Amino acid sequence: MGDNITLTFPSSYQWLNMIDLVCGEVTAEMGFSHDALNEISISVIEACTNALEHGNGSDTNLEVRVVFRREPGRLMVEVFDCGKGFDYKNYMNNIPDPSDIQNQRGRGIYIMCQMMDSLSFEKLPDGGMKVALLKKIDDTGGKNSD
Amino acid sequence: MKIKSRESGQVTILDVSGKLMGGTDADVFRDLIHELLEQGKKRIIVNLSEVGWVNSTGVGILITGYTTMRRNKGDLKLLNVSNKIQSILYVTKLNLIFECYDNEEKAIASYS
Numbered sequence: 001m002g003d004n005i006t007l008t009f010p011s012s013y014q015w016l017n018m019i020d021l022v023c024g025e026v027t028a029e030m031g032f033s034h035d036a037l038n039e040i041s042i043s044v045i046e047a048c049t050n051a052l053e054h055g056n057g058s059d060t061n062l063e064v065r066v067v068f069r070r071e072p073g074r075l076m077v078e079v080f081d082c083g084k085g086f087d088y089k090n091y092m093n094n095i096p097d098p099s100d101i102q103n104q105r106g107r108g109i110y111i112m113c114q115m116m117d118s119l120s121f122e123k124l125p126d127g128g129m130k131v132a133l134l135k136k137i138d139d140t141g142g143k144n145s146d
Numbered sequence: 147m148k149i150k151s152r153e154s155g156q157v158t159i160l161d162v163s164g165k166l167m168g169g170t171d172a173d174v175f176r177d178l179i180h181e182l183l184e185q186g187k188k189r190i191i192v193n194l195s196e197v198g199w200v201n202s203t204g205v206g207i208l209i210t211g212y213t214t215m216r217r218n219k220g221d222l223k224l225l226n227v228s229n230k231i232q233s234i235l236y237v238t239k240l241n242l243i244f245e246c247y248d249n250e251e252k253a254i255a256s257y258s
Binding site: 013016017020035038039041042045046049053058098099101102103104105107108110111114115 | 165167168169199201202203205206207209210212213229230233234237238239240242243
């Protein structure tokens with residue numbers, strides 16, 4: 001419990017900077033490499049962007065909650081929104097080509113998949129969606145290759 | 147996000163500062179690109195030296211600028227891309243789409 005950090009913010013882009021700063025502090029303190037630190041930060045920002053845009057519809061009355069779970073050898077970040085969720089199983093089987101410049105949007109989940117060790121989605125029974133991002137620390141502080 | 151525009155010969159350089167993400171940023175950037183096209187300015191360099199990070203929405207904004215310019219026989223190139231932004235371009239393979247430079251003179255010369 002004492003190793004968890006929880007932040008809650010209204011669904012507005014201005015708070016993403018705060019998340020980025022806290023993410024940088026947490027990952028640096030845990031000993032992640034600079035590259036891994038960047039990958040975690042980029043991915044958490046993507047998850048928060050999705051949460052506030054798609055989950056909460058940019059309604060500033062709705063909150064996004066971010067929990068950093070500092071565990072031995074790994075960091076789990078959970079991002080919660082208040083939305084109805086989406087068909088993530090179908091989406092994960094049909095992720096758009098990120099290099100297709102005809103698509104202005106739709107790269108966030110692909111980026112998270114590439115940069116984190118695991119990514120999972122869960123529709124919560126009381127409403128809302130949880131995205132869980134996991135990154136392991138390897139001997140060099142970077143991404144675990146297994 | 148803030149944008150200042152300046153000229154170097156036939157090339158327009160957009161000095162972007164702050165964070166490039168969603169919200170009004172997309173409208174501001176799109177409107178500016180269309181204004182430049184109306185003025186016949188089609189050789190664009192987006193200087194990202196003062197942009198700490200973008201999210202995928204911000205990358206989408208750059209893509210819109212790029213595709214709009216290309217449709218109008220222009221081009222949009224990137225200058226001074228940070229490590230974080232490079233990571234996003236690389237992982238999405240958009241580094242194969244965008245011409246990126248770390249030297250302004252070379253970026254300008256690429257249009258000659």
